[in-house]
Amino acid sequence: MVTFRRSGGSLRSTLVPWWWRDALWGGDERLLRRRAAVLKRAIQVWRQRPRGAPLAETVPGVTIATVSRNSLEPLQVLVEMVRRHAPREVRISVADNGSTDGTASWLAAEPMVDDFVLFADNIGHGPAMDALWLRSNTTHTVALDVDAFPISDDWLSAVIEPLEDHADVAGAALFRSYVHPCYLAMRTDRWRARRHTFCGSFSWDTGELMSLREPRRHLIAPTWTRGPGVVGSLFGDVVYHNFYATRFGAAESLDGIAKDDATAAWAEAVARWVHPPDGQPS
Secondary structure, eight states: OOEEEETTSOOOOOOOOTTHIIIIITTOHHHHHHHHHHHHHHOOOOOOOOTTOOOOOOEEEEEEEEEESSOHHHHHHHHHHHHHHSOTTSEEEEEEESOOSSHHHHHHHOTTOOEEEEESSOOOHHHHHHHHHHHOOEEEEEEEOTTEEEOSTTTTHHHHHHHHHTOSEEEEOOSTTSOOTTEEEEEHHHHHHTTOOSOOOSSSOHHHHHHHTOOOEEEEOEEEEESSTTSEEEETTTEEEESSTTTOTTOSEETTEEHHHHHHHHHHHIIIIISOTTSSOO
16 A cells, blocks of 8 residues: 655645656566556556646745655655755655655654655655656755755755756766766756656666756766765765665675775764764864
């Protein structure tokens, strides 16, 4: 089963893009049957419409979209830091992929989260993020990985102002000239009209796929990195992201990065920017 909440009004049907079947299941019929059972209960199928057909109107504002899977502590940090560094009218929308760590209970009781979707199973990060962007009814939507958080009041203007001036996609840039989905912003209606998806492929990062179709990009480069590799990165002195904190599961290493290093990097970032000992981030 799936639970939806939208504050301040009745529930609205979640839309499902027609391209999910190929992007999510890749022709594997066994996987299709298993995940289709979850999605059937999760959302109503988005009726196929001709390209250029009218889309749902948006209202002025910003929605922050994040996906969680057994990542309660990073999610709590994200919500705390968004509320610290953004106006209260900025909406926070969360999709949870079948967590067993108490995330569902926390979301149900947390007034700082405006909208959430609880999937009974892990349907994957990409499909869950797609669902949030299709639920969003604000002018702009910002994807933020659950192990990322803002550290400056300028983090939204850093991406929204370029979108209102010269860019169609804006956010973090780490490798090559594309916007990484750990911190990615677009106009919501353009994302829908262009039929973008956060479902990636075996050879391309999902952010790279979207950026390839959006040549007008505003890239925010790292201004600080904590090794090994890019375990922890600060983009434009406004958003921190730990690339490994939530990815290990039972494994002790990933891509040559030790779990202990990622855990230590996360703890250091929280101590430095979220809960500094003197109350002033260093």
